[in-house]
Amino acid sequence: DAGVTQSPTHLIKTRGQQVTLRCSPKSGHDTVSWYQQALGQGPQFIFQYYEEEERQRGNFPDRFSGHQFPNYSSELNVNALLLGDSALYLCASSLSPGKMNTEAFFGQGTRLTVV
Amino acid sequence: GENVEQHPSTLSVQEGDSAVIKCTYSDSASNYFPWYKQELGKRPQLIIDIRSNVGEKKDQRIAVTLNKTAKHFSLHITETQPEDSAVYFCAATPSGNTPLVFGKGTRLSVIA
Secondary structure, eight states, X not given: OOOOEEEOSXXXXXXTOOEEEEEEOOTTOOEEEEXXXXXXXXXXXEEEEETTEEEEEOSOXXXXXXXXXXXXXXXXXXXXXXXXXXXXXXXXXXXXXXXXXXXXXXXXXXXXXXX | OOOEEEEXXXXXXXXXXXXXXXXXXXXXXXXXXXXXXXXXXXXXEEEEEEETTOSEEEETTEEEEEETTTTEEEEEEOSOOGGGOEEEEEEEEETTSOOOEEXXXXXXXXXX
């Protein structure tokens, strides 16, 4: 049973560029949440996707957008990259909202460096 | 929205001693409180969680306590071992599942 997988593991981009990060949830999970973890900080919630729609959003600008596909996999897109976007981007999968609180499983993350 | 405070930010203990990490939360609607361990360069991994209808939960050397009235919860690690060295995050979530709101983390060092 594969856990949560993310790609790529590392990425270096230049300021102003755009980036797409990918996530495949744990088998049986249909909800994907994205988090940004800056160095030395706790993960910060970006948004959550369920049934191919953004359901909840954290305090992140519109430069951060996402998508969920029919197979529950998800993408995180960041436009007009800033140096401050450098961080570890974590994807977490879980069962759908409305079910009893369940464990969120994290992927290994994508380390994004903006230069 | 929910706000989670975590203390201390760093903690050093001798091998075999106990370690305690404390968190407070602001949203009385929060009802799920997981703890994650993150080793350097690795993903956060759930080590224990507690729901608001329970005051304490134990799993071998790890225990978590919850005080809903005071809105705080704590992680207790007994008989610490060098492999317990990592960053520990507490989190809270209002009813309905993720998203999780995390504390800023505690870097635990267990000295052999």
